[in-house]
Amino acid sequence: MAEPSVKRRGKPRTEAPENLALAFFALVAGWLVPGLGHVLVRRWVRALVFFTSVAVMALGGMAMKGQIFPPSFHDIFDLGGFLADLGTGMFYLGASFLGYGAGDISRATGDYGTRFIAGAGLLNLLCVLDAFDIARKRKA
Amino acid sequence: MALADTWLAYVTHLQAMVLFALFISVAFALLTKSKGSDRIRYAFWSFVAFIAIAILVAWIAFFFPR
Numbered sequence: 001m002a003e004p005s006v007k008r009r010g011k012p013r014t015e016a017p018e019n020l021a022l023a024f025f026a027l028v029a030g031w032l033v034p035g036l037g038h039v040l041v042r043r044w045v046r047a048l049v050f051f052t053s054v055a056v057m058a059l060g061g062m063a064m065k066g067q068i069f070p071p072s073f074h075d076i077f078d079l080g081g082f083l084a085d086l087g088t089g090m091f092y093l094g095a096s097f098l099g100y101g102a103g104d105i106s107r108a109t110g111d112y113g114t115r116f117i118a119g120a121g122l123l124n125l126l127c128v129l130d131a132f133d134i135a136r137k138r139k140a
Numbered sequence: 141m142a143l144a145d146t147w148l149a150y151v152t153h154l155q156a157m158v159l160f161a162l163f164i165s166v167a168f169a170l171l172t173k174s175k176g177s178d179r180i181r182y183a184f185w186s187f188v189a190f191i192a193i194a195i196l197v198a199w200i201a202f203f204f205p206r
Contacts, residue, residue, distance in 0.1 A: 046170050053163040060159065063148035109149055114157040119160060122169055130171050140174050 023135035030128040032089045037131030050127040057120035058091035066113020068092065068101025081114075087121025161190035 022040060030037020035051030038044075058138050062068075069081035085101075095101045101117070105111035133139040152161070169183035 010142055049166060049170055053167045055162070060148050063146045064151065064156070065149060108153065109151055109156070112151065112153065116156070116160065119164065123164065126171060127167070 001096070018136045019135050019137070023132050026131040026135045027128055029044045031087070031124065034089060034091075034124045034127060037128055038134070041131055043131075043134060044128070046127075050124070053092070054088060054124045057116050057123065058088045058095075059120075061113040061116030061120060062091075062095055062100045064109040064113030064116060065104035065107065066101065066115070066117045067103025067105075067109060068095050068117060070096075081118060084118035084121040087123075087125040088117065089124060091117075091120070097108045157194055159189065161187050161194075165190060 018048035026037035029040060033051075034054035035049075038047035038050060067081075069078055069085050071082055072078040090102045103114065130139065165183045165186035168186055169179040173179045174184050
């Protein structure tokens, strides 16, 4: 007699997630230093490309005199800008420490730069989640 | 070297858009595809779509200045 087929959704609950500590370490490290999360899970090409992309966009945005949003909870747009910028990790912290990111609205490039910095932060957040998924064996 | 002294401080809108599209397309290709050939194809078409849609939207906006 044939065994009844059992439909399963995803992995069985008894299987423990692999490298959970590494996954969370990759999450934090990847946020702080773009690409470092992928170095920890041995994805060298991704690490290099993600670091280059985030670095060029974040530093390029600052060079364009883009604005970096300080921590603010008064306005939803300021909060969104702050969270997006915070995604760049060390670039946000470094820029805040060194005094970059005051923004220059007198020139069009300042507006482009603001978008570049926010784009870099959001891109890094996606990269961090990718490293997290790789460490948890959810993705190749 | 001050960041403001680089050529990036003087980019045009089109140059900024191309730069943005290039890096985002390459990163998206690596995030979404696992095979090398798939990545190249995705990055290329994503880049083309970024530029083409932006130019299309710009032309539509041109006819509605205010």
